[in-house]
Amino acid sequence: MSTEAMESMVKMLAQAPEQQRREMIKTRLSTFASMGDEERANAMRMMATAIQKLDQESQKRLTYTRLEALAEDFDDATRKKLMGTHMTALMGLTNEQMMSDLNTMISAMGQCHEGCKMKDMHTMRELMMEMPQDKRSMMMQMLPSEVQKMLMS
Secondary structure: OOHHHHHHHHHHHHHOOHHHHHHHHHHHHHHHHHOOHHHHHHHHHHHHHHHOOOOHHHHHHHHHHHHHHHHHHOOHHHHHHHHHHHHHHHHOOOHHHHHHHHHHHHHHHOOOOHHHHHHHHHHHHHHHHHOOHHHHHHHHHHOOHHHHHHHHO
16 A cells, blocks of 8 residues: 555544544554564554554544454454554654654543553553563653553552
8 A cells, every 4th residue: 555545544444433433443453463574564664654644533444443452352362463464563663653653642642531541451461571671661661661561550
């Protein structure tokens, strides 16, 4: 998918009604889950970059819907694969882009219902614990303090 097509799709998704956005994001995440690791990481990196071209409220809306869909529409293994790839994709962005994505996630996570937060945070904790100690320490230092607190609780 071209950069322009991805940006157009992301803009359309952000403007869609919640239920339609939820179904479309669920479908997109399912498509990502069926891709090979490298292809999935590249597609997610492209999508993350496109999302950052939206205004803050649209970014938050899309992130909220993604977090809810991950928690409610996917089993533990698929959620872990998708969230792990998202983390990998973020590492391929600039520090500014990565921090923007993480801050948007923190803000959106605050809107999620408790069950969603618990599932998503549990998955993130698992992913962090599987990282080698040096990489985990480096990642924790890069994370905003709010995320560090969520991951350590």
